[in-house]
Amino acid sequence: MDASEWEQAWTGLKDRFAKGEVGFYDSPVTPDLSQQQESETLASEILKSGRFTDCLFLGIGGSALGPISFLAAVQEKASSAMRFHFAENPDPVDWKTTLGRLSPESTLVCVVTKSGTTFETVSQFLAAAEWLGRSRLKTNLVAITDPSKGDLRAFAAKEGIRTLAIAPPIGGRFSVFSPVGLFPARLAGLSTSDFLLGAKQVRDYIEKTPAEKNPLFIIGQEFVRQASRRSVHVCMPYSNRLRMIGDWFVQLWGESLGKDGKGFTPLAAVGATDQHSILQLLRDGPDDKITLFLTVDHVDDPVKIPKIDFGPGHGEYTSFKLLQGHTFQDLLQIEYRATSQVLTRQGRPNLTLRLDRLDERALGALYFAFSVLTAFTGALMNVNPFDQPGVEEGKIYTREALTEQRSPTD
Amino acid sequence: MDASEWEQAWTGLKDRFAKGEVGFYDSPVTPDLSQQQESETLASEILKSGRFTDCLFLGIGGSALGPISFLAAVQEKASSAMRFHFAENPDPVDWKTTLGRLSPESTLVCVVTKSGTTFETVSQFLAAAEWLGRSRLKTNLVAITDPSKGDLRAFAAKEGIRTLAIAPPIGGRFSVFSPVGLFPARLAGLSTSDFLLGAKQVRDYIEKTPAEKNPLFIIGQEFVRQASRRSVHVCMPYSNRLRMIGDWFVQLWGESLGKDGKGFTPLAAVGATDQHSILQLLRDGPDDKITLFLTVDHVDDPVKIPKIDFGPGHGEYTSFKLLQGHTFQDLLQIEYRATSQVLTRQGRPNLTLRLDRLDERALGALYFAFSVLTAFTGALMNVNPFDQPGVEEGKIYTREALTEQRSPTD
DSSP: OOHHHHHHHHHHHHHHHHTTSOOGGGTTTOHHHHOHHHHHHHHHHHHHHTOOSEEEEEOOGGGTHHHHHHHHHTGGGOOSOOEEEEEOSOOHHHHHHHHHHOOSTTEEEEEEOSSSOOHHHHHHHHHHHHHHOGGGHHHHEEEEEOSSOSHHHHHHHHHTOEEEEOOTTOOGGGGGGSHHHHHHHHHTTOOHHHHHHHHHHHHHHHHHSOGGGOHHHHHHHHHHHTTTTOOEEEEEESSGGGHHHHHHHHHHHHHHHOOTTOOOEEEEOOTTGGGGTTHHHHHHSOSOEEEEEEEEEEOSOOOBOOOOOOOGGGGGOHHHHHHTTSBHHHHHHHHHHHHHHHHHHTTOOEEEEEEEEOSHHHHHHHHHHHHHHHHHHHHHHTOOTTOOHHHHHHHHHHHHHHHHTOOTTO | OOHHHHHHHHHHHHHHHHTTSOOGGGTTTOHHHHOHHHHHHHHHHHHHHTOOSEEEEEOOGGGTHHHHHHHHHTGGGOOSOOEEEEEOSOOHHHHHHHHHHOOGGGEEEEEEOSSSOOHHHHHHHHHHHHHHOGGGHHHHEEEEEOSSOSHHHHHHHHHTOEEEEOOTTOOGGGGGGSHHHHHHHHHTTOOHHHHHHHHHHHHHHHHHSOGGGOHHHHHHHHHHHTTTTOOEEEEEESSGGGHHHHHHHHHHHHHHHOOTTOOOEEEEOOTTGGGGTTHHHHHHSOSOEEEEEEEESOOSOOOBOOOOOOOGGGGGOHHHHHHTTSBHHHHHHHHHHHHHHHHHHTTOOEEEEEESSOSHHHHHHHHHHHHHHHHHHHHHHTOOTTOOHHHHHHHHHHHHHHHHTOOTTO
């Protein structure tokens, strides 16, 4: 791949950003796109009211994976006491269980669908609206949707329901820097400023670094160069807190690049757990994978593995002795290095992205870096990373089935 | 593939079963292998004592995914009030959070490692032993491990800790029909008899059905026939309760078949959620996948999507009207059919496994069917589905690193 291909891909993308077709790249620097202030104000008002112990968050895919993964990654930093319940799937058993734990008086329902018509989310919204009762719609509901289009927007306007807008150029899976991510984060007591700052720092770095020296572009180029041989990309953080970032990545990567017969299969794993699950396949299966490790250098309390005085027989337990004196965090890091070494010795490509610690700034940087990597890789592959035509057909069939199968009493 | 290949694969497997090399196939009919009675007795005794509100379950991979997925799938049927906490990964942040919620007096710690030396589990065991205090080891601890080998077995014998045995021919990822799955299930108040019955019914069916008419063998054959072209197998249940069965399947499939440069990449998804994540890739990406849907015909309360009287403007919300009168369960089933239709029209192979309902019997049948499918597919591919040589190298590096990096004070 020569320099002209890079330049062409990046110039083409920058053109689309400049034309305002794609919002995520500018959302850390353009208040209208992030709507940070509106999210802050509404969240503060709600927290101050002291009315709510719980937030029932209705949204699916791009409307959910950003906030779910962000809140999970820094849950120890959350300073508000609000409990979050994410209801992605309209699963009847989970729905009943979740509502059974909540009270309509003290629950804030946050409903997110950009189109305002997503079947799964609208069905939950209707059930939640009935559960809240009409008198509470103005106080206990926040709708996050397109600023002017869709059923949810129309309904909210008519009923006087509080809303936040997802700017039209911001696509679902790139929406974590919009109110979709920022409002729940602020509600949880996290710093959205630090989060946007992390994103902005990556953006600044990209802006001032020559394309051929930008590691994200180098990685994207390598992925494309190896595409015909290695089409599975494993995202394997060594931290439970980053597990859901793997799920967010799966959507971002799968939906953005999987079109026109091209694309990579994203696989989310968690280390060390999944060494006991897929390492065998990564090492000895087909050589069709690239593994991306994520590690965290510093955790506040690494948890010491204790030396226990087991009495005279102590010496015989070799595995106990080996571990004592280390910490859980040491063990995770050692296992990451062992796994990376196993793959490297077997000639299986892998790369590592190190976070210094889990905080809002680092996460803002991580989400932004992955988003740019996705956009750039798509541009190199000549696919449009910002649409999802393959999802629409399923929606049509679902719509048809819902229409045909209406019960005669309706 | 001609009949002789089938026969050879199945005869070879049956030989290994008959020789006692592989325990799972006989565990539903051989009490020594399942140790059902021992699990029942110990669980009943513990429940009767009334001492425990919580079970902290230490195990990873094959020692955890069985019970985690089994308990999650039928959590509504669990009749004991014991809360389960599965600590797979030695993640320091999660460990602190989990212990912070528990009290050593009222927590039963269940530690599972067949070898008795698994680093992750042993490190947690040591931390838990310190937390419990030595005086509680005899009352608050149960160790599930090899009947004679390993540090955990030796330690338990010396300290008088209660134990259950994993019969040597039962490998980790095939261990859900041993005390690894049966003991926590019984502790949760589930029927292990129904679970084993479901497995036995599948076994009986296989025994009396000619191989060429056995659907599991037909599926395995088709997977192998398409292996060079379609190497990614997506397991996509349309039920949140079956989400963790997907993770169990990923280990079973990845670790059993991923060797000698062969193998399939297992991908766990959940419908309808992941229509918003990977359907785009399944439909329009490379034609290298086969999707296996799992559906549930009956749920007790399908959750009606309410018709709300929104007043005069009601008619304008088309998506609201379309959904009203259906149930959440309808919607999930409609979305499954739409997704399957999308893939089929695009020529993307998919198959569906229908469960009539989520109960112990159906799950026993499901785990057993998947286990046989795995064993048979491995035999057809000429790989040994029961070992995992690629995991061992990582253990060696980890062991070396633990030895080298010991602090000088140890």
